[in-house]
Amino acid sequence: MTPREQMARLTAELAETAQRAGRRLSYMEVCGTHTVSGFRSGIHALMPETVRLVSGPGCPVCVTAQRYIDALIDLGRRDGVTLTTYGDMLRVTGEGGSLELARSEGADVRVVTSSMEAIEIARAEPEREVVFAAVGFETTAPATAAAVLAAEQDDLPNFTVLAAHKLVLPAMQTLLADPNLAIDGFLCPGHVSVVIGAEAYRPVVDEHAMPCVIAGFEPLQMMEGILHLTRQTVAGEARLENLYPTVVGDEPQPHAAALIERVFEPGDSAWRALGVMTESGLDLRPAYARFDALARFGLVLGEDVDPPGCRCGEVITGQCEPIDCRLFGRACTPVVPIGPCMVSSEGTCQAWFKYRRHEMRAGAGA
């Protein structure tokens, strides 16, 4: 059977199953990679009218509260500082502009593809203070931990991280506590689940009676995940299903979990739209405090001043679609982005604008 035929079979079964629910079903993906894969493969266009897949807080750049972005831009502009960052952070705007703008004005901002590249730079250029912008979920946190351990081993005096790592589960639980949230289940991320283990979702399933299905990133795997979620909903069940067992185990991946555990401890963290959530982020343990950029440079995180009119916060909590935002596609485009969801390649607004613009035209003026 060709992939196209397999997909046709899945969507036919999905339509038939969903019909039995007698209402429109909404599932939320909480992973930027799922967001991109879904849009890129065009699966939204294949879904029956009765089922909808919305994006949750799964894009690392999008969930990073404005205060961190402002701190990064502040750091990036300082003399003697080399700011190393994953490429997606470059264009996010804060009060002081963006890192891209700062770079064009002479700031030393360098895009790296791994945390260890930042370590290499710190080793090679001992006269520079190298700061690594550590964003992302449980997937990137082990790499940051490994970099901190490398810096410790080498006794690197000129390497620090701005720790803004986030944990997926507290965000899901905060969403569930919101009475406005109208979803029927979570399509759980593959990569994050590798690190935290499938059983991590048990409380979501047991305490909130919310179906959770872990699925891979291929469009067929995603659609299969949505079908499994729909079957649960129709059967009135809330179970934890792992459709990615070759990669995701029940328990946390020991090596990655150990790295995180050694370097970080859970700490309160500020999220865009979701606010400060208890133990929802990762702080450096006291033993590694000397690698904390905030301490090294005496920076205090400020308040979040979100761009006026921007609805990224509602987008990442599934409360509105990008198309519902007045700025979307007009004032805010990938070329001149206003909110982080339009900046990041994993952002829902950018994905919408890139891949579903024809629907936007049809809905223009709405």
Add this chain to the structure above:
Amino acid sequence: MSHLDPHGTRVVLAHGGGGQLTESLIQDAVLPRLANPLLDPLDDSALLPTDGPVAFTTDSYVVQPLEFPGGDIGRLAVCGTVNDLAVCGARPGWLSLGLIIEEGLELDILRRILSSVASTAEEAGVHVVTGDTKVVARGQADGLYINTAGVGALRPGITLRADRCRPGDAILINGSIADHGMAVMLQREGGSQIESDLESDVAPLGDLVEALLEAVPETRFLRDATRGGLAGVAADLAAHSGYRVELDQESIPVRPATEYAADMLGFDPLTVANEGKVVAVVPGDDAERAVAVLRDHERGREAAVIGRIADERDGLCELLTYVGGRRVVQKPYGEDLPRIC
């Protein structure tokens, strides 16, 4: 060659000073490789024996690293400009070669790159007829930048424009996409964990285009899919033709290794640069013949029909994905992969 390089084995600032050292660089490194009757007088301008209208184009090359699997900046600088002429329906004839060299560049590298310019020019059937060399201080450039301009005589009776495309026309490509961008990217990430035998597709396409235009003179539109990749060309084609462009993901050739590399690094192969790929639009009835002609050529063995011009007049490009989904294809916004050409 000691008189060329009294200071060692590297280019020094004086090589670009316009004095004796410049002359010796040209005499020793450039002329033996590129000599031809139009260049040899070394006058301030080359005198071109043209007859009728010509196409004229220029491009600058800043690729890093200078040498990469499947090619180097010299081959790139010839092919890029030659291909820009070819897809306008011109027969590439003459090139200029401007070198901006960073002080300290190894002369052996420069010689290798000039040899590559020479062999690629021969392969493409063009002559380098004028040139310039500048040397800038260390840190003010990155090894070597090259600018080439090219002139080619226009073929009579050929008009290639996006607005000539009509519903029912077929969209073709002469082979696999994204090989150049991914090969350069992987080479640049030398330390990265991804091992691969990917090679750039950088190649001159003058012959291939000539064969196509002779077989299918009604060809509507040609474009080499360089920066911005196939997505950039298809989105432009849609915007400038005014019609919807439909691409069929299943029929777009992508090598498995390229697809894997793109996937690992988070790139969409559609938006990754090529340096030896041409997108052609031909009337639907000519599609089969056009594919056969392309496949007859060594640069077109994997040629395929990859899409069509549809009836809708919305100027959008849409991809029918391999699982049957549909989504819009847009030009990439910025440089996904900086310094790729």
